[in-house]
Amino acid sequence: MVAENQAVSGARKDLFSRALAAAPGRLHMAAHSHHLWPDATLAAQVQAWEDAAVLADHKWDKAMGHVYPAAQALVARELALPSPDSVVFAPNTHTLLAVLTSAIDRRPVRVLSTDGEFHSFRRQARRWVEAGEITLTLVESDGPDFAERFLAAARGGDFDLIFVSHVFFKSGLVFDRVWELAELARPQGPWVVVDGYHGFRAVPTDLAAVADRLFYIAGGYKYAMAGEGAAFLHAPPGFGPRPVLTGWYAEFGDLEGPPGGVGYARDASRFMGATFDPSGLYRFVAAGRMLEAEGLTTSAIAAHARGLQRTLLDRVAAGAAGPLKDATVLNPPSEAPQARFLALRHPSAQAWKQALAALGVVVDVRDDVLRIGLSIYHDEGDLEAFCAACGALA
Template sequence: MSWKHLFSKALAADPERLHFAAHSHHLWPDASFDGQMQAWDDAAVLADHKWGKIMGPVWEEAQQHVATELNLPDRATISFAPNTHDFLVRIVSAIGTSPVRVLATDGEFHSFRRQMKRWVESGEVILETAASEKLVENAQSGDYDLIFASHVLFNSGTILQDIKALAALAKPDGPWVVIDGYHGFMGIETDLSKVADRVFYLSGGYKYAMAGEGVCFLHAPPGFAPRPAVTGWYAAFDDLALPPGEVGYAPDGRRFLGSTFDPSGLYRFNAVQQMLGKEGLTTATISSHVARLQQHFLNRDPFPDMDLMNSLGHGPHARFLAFQGNQATPTHEALESRNVVTDVRGDVLRIGFAIYHDISDVDRLIDIINQL
């Protein structure tokens, strides 16, 4: 079974392509096109007044979709930005100590690692890293301002199991705990209801939310980081009558906003969420479908000379399989030459599955692998 009909435009754009990189650039469903067109139509009809709709019903709908998915008690803790890096910079800017003492896993994404390395060079950050399974132990024994960890590690697919233990350490005056949910949001079921008052959570629409780039979000717990030093005028969007010289902030998640942005991602996100609701496609439903495809693929032992880093078990699993070995890069290149899209990170080949795949797609992929 698949839901190819929901992706007719993307699939028709290259009918012979096998796109097994849904964990990287998830193909856009047709609904996202409708959302994009709605953004254009609103700009044409409303012109200057479009921001009233964007920061009103469009914004609030997107907040509610995120809050429902994560079981957050209040959608107002959520703000949006073009990318998660913007939020990282603003969170760090709100920490009053210098240098900022940071603990992170040793498997964070390139953007985080690059920024931290540069801040270490400039003396603004002292960084310590730990394996994900040692993170809580290190956090409990150290003295940190910021603890940063991916819910699902982008390279290996390892799932962080200790969010509650990390949340127990968080305090408004530090340390702050930030969970990067980019490979978790709508990829695995996530309930933040018991930690929403203590942890930051950031993610976006580029992966399993199927909405493309430009629609990232942050859940910021009340009482934490009330005045980010890196800020834009949208952070006081509903109070532009402050006395001159006074820097005001919204009392909710909007305190992390920057300035004018492209709102089309919000429209795409809402349109895709509406589509998923209409089709009855929950995160659990999609994960179950993906798990069947992954098991079917693994039953054929496609890469006997590489190690599977994230074995299938009985609990949540990343939407991709990560194979490590010397053949990762040549295999990726050979597949690419046959119009099969995967991706490679160093010596790790990642293969991502989605609802636009069915068993016949997996069989076709295995046949191509066997021909290499």
């Protein structure tokens, strides 16, 4: 096993041989957006199909009796949660967000957030405002004093829901003081929801001290390497016992509720929906177990990626990547917790992405920010190839 604070010795392309071989001319530099799937997930996907064929109706005995608890346990170990029973899965974070918000009794819900949240929250929040379901206060997420401004707004306001990212998807800003919001959280409100999608398995995260007060939402699509269909929510006990938006899976187990009324499970499954495709959980478990077996801790992979980030930025600054030297680096690597992607701001970011795509190089753009995501399947040879392709940009 690799020690928690030790970087891996090199890239592990062997664990991703199928994805890399599937498109040999592609240079995938967007591990923050769609992480390539490791080989272990193919066997898991096939196993899900075979279980459905062999077990038929009884496939749910395995999916819910074995695979689901294994996925919960992986999340609990990664986040240092007191119990895996506080973890509930859903096909996507939008579903979890809608169910969670429905559990707040007050209307309109008074919400505090930022102008830098991901689209699943941004779009839904704007529509809820239009419909009169919520009132929304936004704090600008740019600027070195963001943490102080947001914490001051949270402490000084009267909110039912506080929703904010741990790692911002566009800028790569790590809001490392987000856990201080736990001091405000109460079952009667406000509820604090931390969007951990760009932090889960990217930035070492220990929720042990705040798990009884904070919600945490993330999923398998990015750094968990499992693809879609495996979003999850950590739900602190006693917060939101009876969501209005509810599926029939939430009525299994130890129930509570009014006599003759709608009963809810006491654990996180109170937020469950209904029938879903379990194959995403099969992949989630396979990828998580692979990482554990190989000693690929979040700290180890982050250290590997940080080393590559520094090397790449040195080459960019030296002009080896052509016009990228003129971009502003929004999140230069440091010893502090670091996003697993580089964010480079430049008016030509969109044009660069398109030109690189024509060369078989996959990067990602958000407005005028070019994002370059590095992971355990990257090495210095990939950096050389990337810089060579960027050198051809106008």
